[in-house]
Amino acid sequence: MNALHYIGFDVHKKTISYCAKTAAGQIVAESKLSARREELRQWAQTQQTPWHGAMEATLFSAWIYDTLKPFAAQLNMAHPARMKAISAGKKKSDRIDARTIADLLRCNLLPICYVLPPELRDLRRLLRYRQLMVQESVRMQNKIAGLLMESGTPFVKQKLHGKKYFAQLVKSLQEVPASVKDLLQMSRGAMEMFESTQKRLVQRLLAEPQLSARIERLASIDGVGPITALTWALEVADPHRFSSADHAMSYCGLTSAMHESAGKEQRGPISKQRNAWLQTALIEAAKLAPRWNPQLAAVHARELKRGNPNRATLAVARKLVAYLMAVDKSGRPFQLRLSPPTPAAAVAG
Numbered sequence: 001m002n003a004l005h006y007i008g009f010d011v012h013k014k015t016i017s018y019c020a021k022t023a024a025g026q027i028v029a030e031s032k033l034s035a036r037r038e039e040l041r042q043w044a045q046t047q048q049t050p051w052h053g054a055m056e057a058t059l060f061s062a063w064i065y066d067t068l069k070p071f072a073a074q075l076n077m078a079h080p081a082r083m084k085a086i087s088a089g090k091k092k093s094d095r096i097d098a099r100t101i102a103d104l105l106r107c108n109l110l111p112i113c114y115v116l117p118p119e120l121r122d123l124r125r126l127l128r129y130r131q132l133m134v135q136e137s138v139r140m141q142n143k144i145a146g147l148l149m150e151s152g153t154p155f156v157k158q159k160l161h162g163k164k165y166f167a168q169l170v171k172s173l174q175e176v177p178a179s180v181k182d183l184l185q186m187s188r189g190a191m192e193m194f195e196s197t198q199k200r201l202v203q204r205l206l207a208e209p210q211l212s213a214r215i216e217r218l219a220s221i222d223g224v225g226p227i228t229a230l231t232w233a234l235e236v237a238d239p240h241r242f243s244s245a246d247h248a249m250s251y252c253g254l255t256s257a258m259h260e261s262a263g264k265e266q267r268g269p270i271s272k273q274r275n276a277w278l279q280t281a282l283i284e285a286a287k288l289a290p291r292w293n294p295q296l297a298a299v300h301a302r303e304l305k306r307g308n309p310n311r312a313t314l315a316v317a318r319k320l321v322a323y324l325m326a327v328d329k330s331g332r333p334f335q336l337r338l339s340p341p342t343p344a345a346a347v348a349g
Contacts, residue, residue, distance in 0.1 A: 004073070005047075008101030009055040010094045011035070011064050017094035020051065021102045030095060035060065037067050044071035054105040056080050056097075057113055066118055078104070081273055082111035116237045123208060124234040126201050128277060133198035140191035147184055151176045161191070205230055220333035221323045223289025223296055231281040232324050239328040249321050253279035254314055270314075286317035295336065296320070 005028055010017040012035065019030040028049075033039055044067075052074045055061050061077060069075045078101065085104060086097050104110040116124065141161055148155050153173060159165040170184055206215060206226060211233055218229035242248040249255050253274025290297035296316050303312035327334050 003049065005049045005051040006102050006106035007051050007053045008098045008103070008105060009053060009064070009068075010097040010101065011055050011058060011060050012094070013060055015094070016040070016064065017098045019095070019098040019102045021099075021106055023106055025103065025106065027099070030098065032094070035064070037063075040064065040067050041071075044068055047071070052076075052105060054078055054101050054110050056083055056086070056101065062115075062121065065115060076105070076110060076112045077115045079111040079113040085109075114237070114241050119210070120234060120237050123205060123211065126205060127230055127234050130198045130201040130205075131277070133194045133201070137191050137194035137198065140187045140194065143187045144184060144191070147180055147187070151180050202226065202230070205234075214328070217327050217331070217333050218324060221320070221327060222293035222334075223291075224285065224320065224324070228281050228285040228320075231278060232328070235275055235278045236328070239325055242325065245322045245325050248325050249318050251275055251278070252282055252317075252321055254282065254318050254321065282317040282320055283313060286313045286320060289316060289320060 003022055005020045005022065007018055007020045014035050016033045016035050017030075018033065020028040022028060033043055050073045053068060053072045054076045055064065056078045057080050065075060065077060085100050086092070089096065089100070101110070144166075145155075145157070145160060148160075148169075151173075153169075153176060155169060156165070160169075166188060170181060173181060205211065211230070214233050215226060215229045218224055218232060219226060236242075236248070236251075239248070242251065246255075250271070251274065253270060253272075253276065256270055286296075290300040296319055299319050300312045300316050303315040306312075323334060
Protein backbone atom coordinates (compact mmCIF):
# COMPACT_ATOMS: atom_id res chain seq x y z
CA MET A 1 0.00 0.00 0.00
CA ASN A 2 1.37 3.44 -0.97
CA ALA A 3 2.11 5.91 1.83
CA LEU A 4 0.09 9.09 2.09
CA HIS A 5 1.69 12.38 1.13
CA TYR A 6 0.86 15.74 2.71
CA ILE A 7 1.13 18.67 0.33
CA GLY A 8 1.13 22.33 1.29
CA PHE A 9 0.30 24.94 -1.35
CA ASP A 10 1.34 28.58 -1.10
CA VAL A 11 -0.93 30.24 -3.67
CA HIS A 12 -0.46 33.52 -5.47
CA LYS A 13 -1.88 35.27 -8.49
CA LYS A 14 0.62 33.86 -11.00
CA THR A 15 2.45 31.04 -9.23
CA ILE A 16 1.77 28.26 -6.74
CA SER A 17 4.58 26.87 -4.60
CA TYR A 18 4.06 23.39 -3.21
CA CYS A 19 5.84 21.01 -0.87
CA ALA A 20 5.00 17.32 -0.48
CA LYS A 21 6.03 15.53 2.72
CA THR A 22 5.62 12.07 4.18
CA ALA A 23 3.96 11.47 7.54
CA ALA A 24 7.42 11.50 9.10
CA GLY A 25 8.17 14.95 7.70
CA GLN A 26 10.55 13.93 4.92
CA ILE A 27 10.33 16.17 1.84
CA VAL A 28 9.31 14.17 -1.22
CA ALA A 29 8.99 16.96 -3.74
CA GLU A 30 8.78 20.73 -3.88
CA SER A 31 8.57 23.13 -6.78
CA LYS A 32 6.51 25.89 -8.38
CA LEU A 33 3.56 25.70 -10.74
CA SER A 34 1.97 28.31 -12.93
CA ALA A 35 -1.45 29.37 -11.67
CA ARG A 36 -3.32 27.91 -14.63
CA ARG A 37 -5.99 25.24 -14.57
CA GLU A 38 -4.41 23.15 -17.33
CA GLU A 39 -1.03 22.94 -15.62
CA LEU A 40 -2.60 22.17 -12.24
CA ARG A 41 -4.60 19.30 -13.70
CA GLN A 42 -1.57 17.91 -15.52
CA TRP A 43 0.46 18.03 -12.30
CA ALA A 44 -2.31 16.40 -10.25
CA GLN A 45 -2.70 13.57 -12.76
CA THR A 46 0.99 12.71 -12.46
CA GLN A 47 0.78 12.10 -8.70
CA GLN A 48 1.09 8.36 -8.11
CA THR A 49 0.62 8.49 -4.33
CA PRO A 50 -2.65 9.45 -2.59
CA TRP A 51 -2.30 12.89 -1.03
CA HIS A 52 -3.90 15.30 1.38
CA GLY A 53 -3.52 18.96 0.48
CA ALA A 54 -4.00 22.32 2.15
CA MET A 55 -3.76 25.99 1.23
CA GLU A 56 -4.39 29.30 2.93
CA ALA A 57 -7.66 31.06 2.08
CA THR A 58 -6.89 34.03 -0.16
CA LEU A 59 -8.49 35.83 -3.08
CA PHE A 60 -6.96 33.26 -5.45
CA SER A 61 -7.68 30.09 -3.45
CA ALA A 62 -11.27 29.26 -4.47
CA TRP A 63 -10.70 28.30 -8.11
CA ILE A 64 -7.46 26.47 -7.22
CA TYR A 65 -9.35 24.52 -4.56
CA ASP A 66 -12.08 23.58 -7.04
CA THR A 67 -9.50 22.49 -9.63
CA LEU A 68 -7.46 20.27 -7.32
CA LYS A 69 -10.23 18.81 -5.15
CA PRO A 70 -11.22 15.95 -7.57
CA PHE A 71 -7.63 14.66 -7.52
CA ALA A 72 -6.98 14.81 -3.76
CA ALA A 73 -7.91 12.26 -1.13
CA GLN A 74 -8.64 15.29 1.03
CA LEU A 75 -8.20 19.00 0.45
CA ASN A 76 -8.52 21.68 3.12
CA MET A 77 -8.59 25.46 3.26
CA ALA A 78 -6.74 27.13 6.14
CA HIS A 79 -8.13 30.10 8.07
CA PRO A 80 -5.84 33.06 7.23
CA ALA A 81 -6.26 34.86 10.56
CA ARG A 82 -5.18 31.74 12.47
CA MET A 83 -2.12 30.88 10.41
CA LYS A 84 0.22 32.28 13.04
CA ALA A 85 2.91 29.73 12.20
CA ILE A 86 3.45 31.48 8.86
CA SER A 87 3.14 35.13 9.83
CA ALA A 88 5.27 34.79 13.00
CA GLY A 89 8.30 33.28 11.30
CA LYS A 90 11.57 35.26 11.16
CA LYS A 91 12.23 34.03 7.64
CA LYS A 92 9.39 34.00 5.16
CA SER A 93 9.33 32.81 1.57
CA ASP A 94 6.98 30.90 -0.71
CA ARG A 95 8.97 27.69 -0.21
CA ILE A 96 9.03 28.05 3.59
CA ASP A 97 5.30 28.83 3.67
CA ALA A 98 4.50 25.71 1.61
CA ARG A 99 6.61 23.59 3.95
CA THR A 100 4.92 25.07 7.00
CA ILE A 101 1.43 24.38 5.61
CA ALA A 102 2.46 20.79 4.86
CA ASP A 103 3.75 20.38 8.45
CA LEU A 104 0.58 21.81 9.97
CA LEU A 105 -1.47 19.45 7.81
CA ARG A 106 0.45 16.26 8.63
CA CYS A 107 0.49 17.09 12.36
CA ASN A 108 -3.27 17.78 12.33
CA LEU A 109 -2.70 21.36 13.50
CA LEU A 110 -4.10 23.14 10.45
CA PRO A 111 -6.83 25.70 11.36
CA ILE A 112 -9.42 24.57 8.81
CA CYS A 113 -12.09 26.97 7.61
CA TYR A 114 -15.41 26.21 5.93
CA VAL A 115 -15.53 26.26 2.12
CA LEU A 116 -18.85 27.02 0.46
CA PRO A 117 -20.01 24.72 -2.35
CA PRO A 118 -19.32 26.27 -5.79
CA GLU A 119 -23.00 26.78 -6.60
CA LEU A 120 -23.63 28.73 -3.38
CA ARG A 121 -20.39 30.62 -3.87
CA ASP A 122 -21.62 31.86 -7.25
CA LEU A 123 -24.90 33.04 -5.73
CA ARG A 124 -23.08 34.73 -2.86
CA ARG A 125 -20.98 36.62 -5.41
CA LEU A 126 -24.18 38.01 -6.92
CA LEU A 127 -25.48 39.08 -3.51
CA ARG A 128 -22.24 40.84 -2.61
CA TYR A 129 -22.24 42.59 -5.98
CA ARG A 130 -25.76 43.78 -5.19
CA GLN A 131 -24.38 45.42 -2.05
CA LEU A 132 -21.86 47.29 -4.21
CA MET A 133 -24.73 48.56 -6.38
CA VAL A 134 -26.58 49.82 -3.29
CA GLN A 135 -23.48 51.66 -2.07
CA GLU A 136 -22.94 53.30 -5.46
CA SER A 137 -26.60 54.33 -5.61
CA VAL A 138 -26.27 56.01 -2.20
CA ARG A 139 -23.12 57.78 -3.38
CA MET A 140 -25.01 59.21 -6.34
CA GLN A 141 -27.86 60.34 -4.06
CA ASN A 142 -25.37 62.12 -1.82
CA LYS A 143 -23.70 63.67 -4.86
CA ILE A 144 -27.03 65.05 -6.10
CA ALA A 145 -27.74 66.63 -2.71
CA GLY A 146 -24.18 68.01 -2.57
CA LEU A 147 -24.44 69.62 -6.00
CA LEU A 148 -27.69 71.34 -5.03
CA MET A 149 -26.27 72.62 -1.75
CA GLU A 150 -23.09 73.76 -3.50
CA SER A 151 -25.12 75.83 -5.95
CA GLY A 152 -27.38 77.31 -3.26
CA THR A 153 -30.55 75.55 -4.42
CA PRO A 154 -33.18 74.78 -1.73
CA PHE A 155 -34.88 71.37 -1.91
CA VAL A 156 -37.08 69.04 0.10
CA LYS A 157 -34.83 66.27 1.37
CA GLN A 158 -37.60 63.68 1.68
CA LYS A 159 -38.72 64.19 -1.93
CA LEU A 160 -35.39 64.80 -3.62
CA HIS A 161 -34.96 61.33 -5.12
CA GLY A 162 -38.54 61.02 -6.31
CA LYS A 163 -38.63 60.97 -10.12
CA LYS A 164 -41.36 63.60 -10.55
CA TYR A 165 -40.01 65.99 -7.93
CA PHE A 166 -36.45 65.77 -9.28
CA ALA A 167 -37.58 66.52 -12.85
CA GLN A 168 -39.53 69.59 -11.69
CA LEU A 169 -36.61 70.75 -9.56
CA VAL A 170 -34.15 70.59 -12.45
CA LYS A 171 -36.54 72.53 -14.71
CA SER A 172 -36.94 75.26 -12.10
CA LEU A 173 -33.21 75.80 -11.55
CA GLN A 174 -32.14 79.42 -12.05
CA GLU A 175 -28.76 81.11 -11.81
CA VAL A 176 -27.16 77.67 -11.76
CA PRO A 177 -24.20 76.84 -14.03
CA ALA A 178 -24.94 74.52 -16.94
CA SER A 179 -22.28 72.11 -15.65
CA VAL A 180 -24.28 71.59 -12.44
CA LYS A 181 -27.41 70.73 -14.42
CA ASP A 182 -25.45 68.24 -16.54
CA LEU A 183 -23.91 66.63 -13.47
CA LEU A 184 -27.32 66.39 -11.79
CA GLN A 185 -28.74 64.56 -14.82
CA MET A 186 -25.74 62.23 -15.04
CA SER A 187 -25.86 61.46 -11.32
CA ARG A 188 -29.59 60.78 -11.53
CA GLY A 189 -29.07 58.42 -14.49
CA ALA A 190 -26.28 56.55 -12.67
CA MET A 191 -28.43 56.26 -9.53
CA GLU A 192 -31.35 54.77 -11.49
CA MET A 193 -29.00 52.34 -13.24
CA PHE A 194 -27.52 51.13 -9.94
CA GLU A 195 -30.98 50.76 -8.38
CA SER A 196 -32.38 48.79 -11.31
CA THR A 197 -29.32 46.52 -11.31
CA GLN A 198 -29.61 45.70 -7.62
CA LYS A 199 -33.33 44.98 -7.99
CA ARG A 200 -32.66 42.58 -10.88
CA LEU A 201 -30.02 40.78 -8.81
CA VAL A 202 -32.42 40.37 -5.88
CA GLN A 203 -35.17 39.05 -8.16
CA ARG A 204 -32.75 36.57 -9.70
CA LEU A 205 -31.61 35.30 -6.29
CA LEU A 206 -35.15 34.99 -4.93
CA ALA A 207 -36.12 32.95 -8.00
CA GLU A 208 -33.34 30.38 -7.43
CA PRO A 209 -34.99 26.97 -6.79
CA GLN A 210 -32.36 25.89 -4.25
CA LEU A 211 -32.96 29.05 -2.20
CA SER A 212 -36.68 29.79 -2.50
CA ALA A 213 -37.98 27.36 0.15
CA ARG A 214 -35.22 28.27 2.60
CA ILE A 215 -35.78 32.01 2.14
CA GLU A 216 -39.51 31.53 2.70
CA ARG A 217 -38.86 29.75 6.01
CA LEU A 218 -36.40 32.38 7.21
CA ALA A 219 -38.77 35.20 6.23
CA SER A 220 -41.47 33.63 8.42
CA ILE A 221 -39.72 35.40 11.33
CA ASP A 222 -41.39 38.78 11.83
CA GLY A 223 -38.82 41.46 11.10
CA VAL A 224 -36.70 39.34 8.71
CA GLY A 225 -37.00 40.53 5.12
CA PRO A 226 -35.76 38.96 1.88
CA ILE A 227 -32.34 40.70 1.96
CA THR A 228 -31.61 39.57 5.52
CA ALA A 229 -32.78 36.04 4.68
CA LEU A 230 -30.66 35.94 1.51
CA THR A 231 -27.60 37.23 3.34
CA TRP A 232 -27.99 34.64 6.08
CA ALA A 233 -28.55 31.75 3.65
CA LEU A 234 -25.62 32.58 1.36
CA GLU A 235 -23.09 33.67 3.98
CA VAL A 236 -23.83 30.87 6.46
CA ALA A 237 -24.61 28.17 3.85
CA ASP A 238 -24.77 25.21 6.28
CA PRO A 239 -26.13 26.21 9.72
CA HIS A 240 -25.05 22.87 11.20
CA ARG A 241 -21.41 23.97 11.02
CA PHE A 242 -22.16 26.09 14.10
CA SER A 243 -22.34 24.10 17.31
CA SER A 244 -24.50 26.69 19.05
CA ALA A 245 -26.19 30.05 18.64
CA ASP A 246 -23.30 31.67 20.54
CA HIS A 247 -20.89 30.29 17.94
CA ALA A 248 -23.03 31.81 15.17
CA MET A 249 -23.22 35.15 16.98
CA SER A 250 -19.44 35.25 17.22
CA TYR A 251 -19.15 34.48 13.49
CA CYS A 252 -21.56 37.34 12.76
CA GLY A 253 -19.47 39.80 14.79
CA LEU A 254 -22.06 40.40 17.51
CA THR A 255 -19.90 39.50 20.50
CA SER A 256 -17.09 41.40 22.18
CA ALA A 257 -13.44 40.40 22.12
CA MET A 258 -12.14 38.64 25.24
CA HIS A 259 -8.66 38.70 26.77
CA GLU A 260 -8.00 36.41 29.73
CA SER A 261 -4.70 35.96 31.52
CA ALA A 262 -3.72 34.92 35.04
CA GLY A 263 -7.34 34.51 35.99
CA LYS A 264 -8.26 38.04 34.92
CA GLU A 265 -10.80 38.43 32.16
CA GLN A 266 -11.18 41.63 30.17
CA ARG A 267 -13.88 42.31 27.59
CA GLY A 268 -13.17 44.60 24.69
CA PRO A 269 -15.27 46.15 21.91
CA ILE A 270 -16.93 44.15 19.14
CA SER A 271 -14.39 41.80 17.60
CA LYS A 272 -13.04 42.62 14.15
CA GLN A 273 -12.84 38.91 13.31
CA ARG A 274 -16.29 38.44 11.83
CA ASN A 275 -18.30 38.10 8.65
CA ALA A 276 -18.74 41.78 7.84
CA TRP A 277 -21.54 41.14 5.33
CA LEU A 278 -23.66 39.32 7.90
CA GLN A 279 -22.85 41.80 10.63
CA THR A 280 -24.03 44.73 8.52
CA ALA A 281 -27.24 42.99 7.42
CA LEU A 282 -28.16 41.90 10.96
CA ILE A 283 -27.44 45.30 12.53
CA GLU A 284 -29.59 47.03 9.91
CA ALA A 285 -32.37 44.47 10.40
CA ALA A 286 -32.16 44.85 14.19
CA LYS A 287 -32.88 48.58 13.89
CA LEU A 288 -36.22 47.92 12.17
CA ALA A 289 -37.29 44.49 13.41
CA PRO A 290 -38.74 45.69 16.77
CA ARG A 291 -41.41 47.57 14.81
CA TRP A 292 -42.82 44.31 13.47
CA ASN A 293 -41.89 41.75 16.12
CA PRO A 294 -43.28 42.14 19.68
CA GLN A 295 -40.71 39.72 21.15
CA LEU A 296 -37.83 41.67 19.65
CA ALA A 297 -39.46 44.91 20.74
CA ALA A 298 -39.47 43.61 24.31
CA VAL A 299 -35.76 42.73 24.07
CA HIS A 300 -34.99 46.19 22.72
CA ALA A 301 -37.03 47.94 25.43
CA ARG A 302 -35.39 45.91 28.20
CA GLU A 303 -31.86 46.75 27.02
CA LEU A 304 -32.78 50.35 26.30
CA LYS A 305 -33.65 50.86 29.97
CA ARG A 306 -29.95 50.41 30.71
CA GLY A 307 -29.30 53.59 28.73
CA ASN A 308 -27.33 52.41 25.70
CA PRO A 309 -29.24 52.26 22.38
CA ASN A 310 -26.34 50.57 20.56
CA ARG A 311 -26.33 47.70 23.06
CA ALA A 312 -30.09 47.40 22.63
CA THR A 313 -29.63 47.02 18.87
CA LEU A 314 -26.92 44.39 19.44
CA ALA A 315 -29.24 42.46 21.78
CA VAL A 316 -31.94 42.41 19.10
CA ALA A 317 -29.39 41.27 16.48
CA ARG A 318 -28.28 38.40 18.73
CA LYS A 319 -31.89 37.34 19.25
CA LEU A 320 -32.38 37.42 15.47
CA VAL A 321 -29.41 35.06 15.07
CA ALA A 322 -30.97 32.66 17.58
CA TYR A 323 -34.26 32.73 15.65
CA LEU A 324 -32.53 32.27 12.29
CA MET A 325 -30.46 29.37 13.60
CA ALA A 326 -33.53 27.62 15.02
CA VAL A 327 -35.52 27.95 11.79
CA ASP A 328 -32.60 27.01 9.54
CA LYS A 329 -31.61 23.93 11.53
CA SER A 330 -35.16 22.64 12.02
CA GLY A 331 -36.22 23.22 8.40
CA ARG A 332 -39.63 24.47 9.57
CA PRO A 333 -41.22 27.94 9.57
CA PHE A 334 -40.81 30.03 12.70
CA GLN A 335 -43.12 29.29 15.61
CA LEU A 336 -42.79 31.13 18.88
CA ARG A 337 -42.30 28.71 21.74
CA LEU A 338 -44.77 29.58 24.48
CA SER A 339 -43.91 28.80 28.07
CA PRO A 340 -46.17 26.15 29.68
CA PRO A 341 -48.82 27.44 32.11
CA THR A 342 -48.00 27.39 35.79
CA PRO A 343 -49.84 24.82 38.02
CA ALA A 344 -51.87 27.61 39.67
CA ALA A 345 -52.98 28.94 36.27
CA ALA A 346 -53.89 25.43 35.15
CA VAL A 347 -56.06 24.91 38.22
CA ALA A 348 -57.68 28.30 37.77
CA GLY A 349 -58.44 27.42 34.15
